[in-house]
Amino acid sequence: MSVPPKFAGLKLTAASFQESHHTLELYLDYVCPFSAKMFNTFYELSPKIAAHYGSRLQVILRQHIQPWHPSSTLTHEAAVAVLRLAPEKYWEFSSALFKQQTEFFDISVVNETRNKTYERLAKIAGSVGVDEGKFLDLLKIPETPGENGQLNAGNKVTNDLKWIIKTDRVIGVHVSPTVFFNGVEERSISSSFTVAQWEEWLAKNVV
Structure with missing residues (x-):
């Protein structure tokens, strides 16, 4: 759980008092249209955020599986594989996947085997420079x-996925998208936020 800069004294080491970054966590699901809406707007703004806020703000894209869409698990496994193989490509892969998310909606995968879905996800990973063979x-x-x-061993990212699910459950995240700021749910942020609204919110809160 993140700690606001003004509460750095909660941490044990003296060096913690010098920390000044805020933490913004976006809990998103790859097959949720509202998550895509939030991600696409925020990602468009991300170069400005990096340039303007620098070390004052760290942003974490948290994976949030919505199990009533079975393909959600598969898309999030794909992102975990990217984290394992090429973590620097994680946000770029997420952007590519969100742009093609309808290809993994319920009707799009209902007659497809699990491994075939992975093969299509591998093409997206390959499009951002991830080795498709290692991914698969x-x-x-x-x-x-x-x-x-x-008969039920899962795959090579199953244990990583369990950890990601546990981080969601321990703080009780349910809907997507959900945003946390400095460890507290920030309900004022909506999936319909425009770039201008994000800029206004950041200017007010990241000080």
């Missing part, structure tokens, strides 16, 4: 039983 190696589900007849 992390995600594909074996078609034959594993050791000791294991």
Whole structure:
């Protein structure tokens, strides 16, 4: 959980008193239209944020799976694979995936096997410079039983995904998008925020 700069004294080390960054956390789901709306606007603004706020603000894109859309899990596994292989491509991959999110909506995947969906996600990963072969190696589900007849072993990012889900649950995030600022839910921020509204909010709150 993040700590506001003015409460740096809560941390143990003396060096913590010198920290001055705020933390903005965006909990988004790759198959949620409202998440896409928020991400696309914020990402458009991100170069200005980096230039203007620098070390005063850190932004974290948190993955938030909405399990009533089964393909949500697969898209988030894909993002975890990118984090493993090329973390510097995470935001760029997220941008590409959000732009193509309708291709992973319920009706778009209903007659598709899980591994076939991974293959389509691999094309998106490849479009931002991630090795498609290594990507698929992390995600594909074996078609034959594993050791000791294991039938439900998941893939090579399953444990990472469990950690991401736990971080959501421990603070009770439910809807997407949800925004936290310095560890507290910031309900004034809407998915319909324009660039101008984001700029106004940031100018008021990141001081």
